[in-house]
Amino acid sequence: MNDDNSRDLYDRALSVMPGGVNSAVRAAIEPYPFFVQKGDAGHVIDADGNRYIDWVMGLGPLLLGHSLPDQVQAAIQQQASAGPMYGTPTEVEVDLAEFVVRHVPSVEKIRFVNSGTEATVSAVRLARGHTGRNKIVVMQGGYHGAQESTLVEGNAENPAPSSAGIPQSFAEHTLPVPFNDEDAMREVFEEHGDDIAAVLTEPILANYGIVHPEDGYHEFLRELTNEHGSLLIFDEVITGFRVGGLGCAQSEFGITPDLTTFGKVIGGGFPVGAIGGRAEIIDDFAPAGDVFQAGTFSGHPVTMAAGLETLQFAAENDVYGHVNGLGERLRSGLTDIVADQAPSYTVTGTDSMFKVIFTRDGPGKDSLEEQCAAGCRQNPTCPRYDYCPKNAAGVKNAETDRWRRVFWGQMKAQDVFLSQNQFECQFVSYGHTDEDVERTLEAYKHAL
Structure with missing residues (x-):
């Protein structure tokens, strides 16, 4: 070769x-x-x-x-020919938002961003802003993008940055626990429950060889976070619109998280990310609320057209x-x-x-x-x-x-x-x- x-x-x-x-x-x-x-x-x-x-x-x-199917390719080319971007809202981003809200159980409102990393960064900030708490629980080895809050290794007692350039003081607000370990999760909440803003997890570990949850594990997380006033965030950047079809993995597991992060498929091959969830939480994003989040290319019209046409084609063509x-x-x-x-x-x-x-x-x-x-x-x-x-x-x-x-x-x-x-x-x-x-x-x- x-x-x-x-x-x-x-x-x-x-x-x-x-x-x-x-x-x-x-x-x-x-x-x-x-x-x-x-x-x-x-x-x-x-x-x-x-x-x-x-x-x-x-x-x-x-x-x-x-x-790409002809109708998907045509929609992308038509949108691109109308101009690369405008710095103002467009109809197609509303169309895609309505599609996601209609099909994903947990999503009442959604904010589009430009990557899965940007989605998880914004979701963590939103969880902290909404709850007034600092700590985020993550699964050991789970990947949530190249961001300071989750590039953390070790365990809940001794978290440490997993990359150079991240201050130890950042890592101290992240609590890594093993996936599928209910006892370890209970211990973390017993120690830090009053300051845990959210548990952030993939519904299936998809960046670590594909590991399924044991029966009842997500139900346990849902109950525990509700009990302590913390949010449950599903990172569906990989599983979203892959596992469980248009309802995503959360519909297959029958769990409704407070927030969901998306990427990958909803951009149809173009750069994209999104944060969806309960309206009362998503409305904490600026300009409706006090959690700042913005991006020049967020809701990019070509990406929105690609994502919408991809998902519509998937819905209509088995x-x-x-x-x-x-x-x-x-x-x-x-x-x-x-x-x-x-x-x-x-x-x-x-x-x-x-x-x-x-x-x-x-x-x-x-x-x-x-x-x-x-x-x-x-x-x-x-x-x-x-x-x-x-x-x-x-x-x-x-x-x-x-x-x-x-x-x-x-x-x-x-x-x-x-x-x-x-x-x-x-x-x-x-x-x-x-x-x-x-x-x-x-x-x-x-x-x-």
């Missing part, structure tokens, strides 16, 4: 960009990332003409794939039936392959998301007949239950180096593009086909 052009482009990039990239995760591919020239349905073509089945989908936003069906086939096929070739490994995911976590321990190969059939669901009767990851630490203890240094390259050599490390999840799009699934399963068989 020739990669001369990608190598030369990376050499140039190293001279003008830190690490040769504009987002750190892109450099996880060694010795250098391939540079994409264009997308085509469920595939990408790199600068050397190599074609890959793309299960990364821009890290999630491309629900429809790289080749997009979720297609992507979730292929996702089910992938996970079911991977479950059989893993049981045969790598029985200690764990298949995870739901709907249009999937991943294989290279867990080090597992049940005996002859006991796997009753396992979860298409991705770990934290089912106590599953023979993998005691071995599958329950939180970020469980994923981190997997064979992450083997995944990145050996397995990823073996899949790339078979023209399959997977997410850049063990932790980022993978996505199915409307542009993928049955043939893509079969080719990918055959590649897994060879690589494992």
